[in-house]
Every structure is written in C-alpha cells, then in structure tokens.
Amino acid sequence: xxxxxxxxxxLTLAAVxxxxxxxxxxxxxxxxxxxxxxxxxxxHADIVTKxxxxxxxxxxxxxxxxxxxxxxxxxxxxxKQLDIAVYQHAPFLKSFNKNKGTDLVVAAxxxxxPMGLYSNKFHSLExxxxxARVAIPNxxxxxxxxxxxxxxxxxxxxxxxxxxxxxxxxxxxxxxxLRIVELEAAQLPISIQDLDVACVPMNYAxxxxxxxxxxxFYFESMEAExxxxxxxxxxxxxxxxxxxxxxxxYQSPEVAEFIKGKFNGQIVPAWIK
Numbered sequence: 001x002x003x004x005x006x007x008x009x010x011l012t013l014a015a016v017x018x019x020x021x022x023x024x025x026x027x028x029x030x031x032x033x034x035x036x037x038x039x040x041x042x043x044h045a046d047i048v049t050k051x052x053x054x055x056x057x058x059x060x061x062x063x064x065x066x067x068x069x070x071x072x073x074x075x076x077x078x079x080k081q082l083d084i085a086v087y088q089h090a091p092f093l094k095s096f097n098k099n100k101g102t103d104l105v106v107a108a109x110x111x112x113x114p115m116g117l118y119s120n121k122f123h124s125l126e127x128x129x130x131x132a133r134v135a136i137p138n139x140x141x142x143x144x145x146x147x148x149x150x151x152x153x154x155x156x157x158x159x160x161x162x163x164x165x166x167x168x169x170x171x172x173x174x175x176x177x178l179r180i181v182e183l184e185a186a187q188l189p190i191s192i193q194d195l196d197v198a199c200v201p202m203n204y205a206x207x208x209x210x211x212x213x214x215x216x217f218y219f220e221s222m223e224a225e226x227x228x229x230x231x232x233x234x235x236x237x238x239x240x241x242x243x244x245x246x247x248x249x250y251q252s253p254e255v256a257e258f259i260k261g262k263f264n265g266q267i268v269p270a271w272i273k
Contacts, residue, residue, distance in 0.1 A: 034061035035242050038073035038085040040186075041066045042207025043267055044229070047111065048086050050258045051250040060245055068186055070139050071096070077234065078102040084246055085232045086110050087203070091225060092141035093232055095165060099140075107233040108247045109270035111259060113202035114220035114227045115142070115149055118189075118210050121196055123217050125153055130176045132196035138182040140165055145226045146199035147171070150178075153218050202266055203229075212266050228270055 037052075039045045045066050052062035065082060067073045074096045076082045088096075090106055097104055122128050134155075136146035144165030150156045157173035158166050168180045183191055188198045189208020192215070205212060220227050231250065233243050249255070256269045 032060050032242050032245055034063060035083040035246055036063045036065050036081075037246065038065050038067060038077060038082045038087065040070070040073070040087040040203060041068055043111075043113070043203045043263065044087045046262065047255065047259060047267075048250070051246070051252070051255050054252050054254050055246065055249040058249070060249065062246060062249070070142075070185065074102070074104060074232070075100070077232065078104060080234070083233070083237060084243060086229070086250070088230065088232065089141070089226050089228055090230050091145070091165065092139075093230065095141045103235055104232050105235055105238050107231045107238050107243055108251065110229040110231050110250065111267050112222055112227050112270045113229060113267045114222055114224065115145060115199060115201050116205065116212070116216040116219040117149070117153065117197050118192055118200050118205065118215045119195075119197045119217065120192060120215060125155065125218055128155070128176065128197065131179060132176065133179045133181055135181040135183050135188055135191060135195045135198040137185040137188065137199070137201065139185065140167070142185055142201060142226075143167065143182060145220075148226075149199055149218075149220055152220075202227075206263065206266060222268070 037048050039048045045064060048064050052064055055062045070088065070092065073082070073085045073087060077085045078100070084107070093104055093106065096102065134150070136143050144167065147156070147158065147166045147168070147170070151158050155176060155178060156171050159170045159172040162170035181195065185201055185204050188200045189204055189210050192198045192210070200210065205216070210216065231247060237243050251271045256272055259267060259269050
C-alpha cells in the first residue's frame with residue numbers, strides 16, 4: 001500500500017444516503033475532520049487527488065491512499081482504517097459485502113468507465129481466431145462482468161441459470177473454443193503481449209498505457225451498471241459532514257473539467273447528464 005498525502009441502483013442508493021447542505025461548504029470546512037480516501041492506482045488516484053486539491057483550497061484535508069488490488073481497500077474501509085473508497089462499481093460492493101459479511105454502502109456516483117476487449121493481434125470480433133487465449137479479471141465481480149461482455153459480443157453463451165455474476169463454469173457454449181485465463185486485473189495490461197485478448201476495466205486500461213482506439217475493439221455500453229463507479233462509505237459515516245463534503249468537492253466543476261481534459265471521453269463524470 002502506498003500513500004499519497006496531499007448506475008441506476010447506485011444512483012438510487014446514493015440519493016437515499018445523501019445529505020443536502022444549504023450553506024456553502026467553505027462556511028464549515030474548517031470544522032471538518034481530515035478524511036482518508038482509498039483508491040486504486042491510476043485514474044481513480046488522479047481524480048481523487050484533484051478532488052483533494054479542491055478540498056484543500058477550502059480548508060478540508062483529504063488524504064489519498066493508493067492500493068493495487070480490489071479487496072484490501074474495502075476491508076480497510078470496513079475496519080475504519082479509512083473513511084471513503086472510490087474505485088468500484090455497485091455490483092462489486094454488493095459482492096464484497098456478501099462474501100465478507102460487511103455492510104458498506106453507496107454514497108454517490110463517481111465516474112463512468114466501460115470495460116473493453118483489447119488486443120495486439122486482433123482488431124474486430126470477426127477476426128478473433130478459434131482457440132484464442134482470452135484473459136479476464138480473477139475477482140468474482142469483474143470476472144463475471146467480463147464473461148457478460150464476452151456473451152454480449154456473441155463469443156460465448158452463458159447458461160440459462162447462470163448467476164448475476166457468472167464464472168467460467170457457467171459457459172454453456174464456446175463455439176470458438178476460447179481459452180479463458182484468469183489474471184489479477186492490474187496485470188492484464190502488461191500481460192496483453194502474451195495473450196490474444198484481454199477484458200480490461202477502463203481504469204486499468206488507462207493506467208496500464210493501453211491505447212483505447214488502437215488496441216480496444218469492443219466495449220460495454222456507457223449505460224451498463226458495471227461501468228458506473230461509485231463512492232462508497234459505511235452506514236455509520238455516510239451521512240457525516242466529512243463524507244458529504246468530500247462528495248461535493250469530488251463532484252465539483254473543477255474535477256469535472258479535469259476528468260474531461262485528461263481522459264478524452266474514456267472516463268466521464270457520472271453526475272453530469
């Protein structure tokens with residue numbers, strides 16, 4: 001762990017959790033306690049760092065804590081070592097809660113970033129050869145997400161009774177005999193040279209230096225539930241002034257402009273229609 005000091009379901013839950021402030025944040029920022037925010041390295045770290053800069057200008061301290069995996073940040077959040085996490089979609093949070101017996105909650109929408117198929121060898125679904133090695137993330141949430149993406153692309157067919165987050169065992173038909181390889185999400189971009197295709201979440205595609213236009217050739221819809229990244233907190237602090245202040249600074253015009261300028265449409269603010 002490295003420190004940097006400095007959609008629909010999720011949106012509904014966020015609306016329920018949110019507290020509306022009727023006074024400017026600057027009027028009470030000096031009374032707020034510092035917060036620690038978990039992110040994964042790459043775009044999420046960059047965006048939250050920008051939000052921390054906006055907060056700092058208003059007297060509110062936000063410490064950005066970077067992780068290289070998906071499990072440790074939520075664990076630290078649940079154990080109150082951290083206050084907020086910004087890196088995951090709502091289905092992942094739900095799966096984490098179920099598996100770990102925690103009750104983390106959606107606080108607000110963050111950004112939209114679709115998963116895509118990337119390759120150095122193929123540039124279309126039609127050109128993908130039989131027996132190709134296709135890598136998916138090895139965590140249950142994003143692994144299931146990748147299989148759903150492959151099914152939508154027509155490359156595989158999932159069983160009728162497949163769960164909401166399928167596993168390779170739920171593949172009913174695989175007409176091209178694709179060889180599914182499970183890897184840690186952060187390893188996918190650097191492993192692409194040894195693979196035929198990789199299903200990569202957008203944040204890792206960007207941080208891993210993949211060229212979305214040249215190497216990417218099939219993507220989730222921007223409306224997909226899995227594409228919506230959320231801000232997560234705990235039931236005991238989601239309505240606190242500190243968490244709500246962070247949301248306000250994260251969803252500020254300055255952060256929106258930063259996202260638009262840095263990511264060229266690959267990642268977009270989820271709170272702007």
